[in-house]
Amino acid sequence: MKQPGVTRPRVSDLPRGKIHRFSLDTLVNMAASAGLHIELHLRHAA
Numbered sequence: 001m002k003q004p005g006v007t008r009p010r011v012s013d014l015p016r017g018k019i020h021r022f023s024l025d026t027l028v029n030m031a032a033s034a035g036l037h038i039e040l041h042l043r044h045a046a
Contacts, residue, residue: 006030 013021
């Protein structure tokens, strides 16, 4: 697995539910570095 480019203390924020500390770009890059397939679906707001 590649390094996600984020420090360990920041990565440990994820299981603590502090996802608001990460940009969407950072989350996508971390997932891709972990070998995950990324799909983004957008739709009109209700």
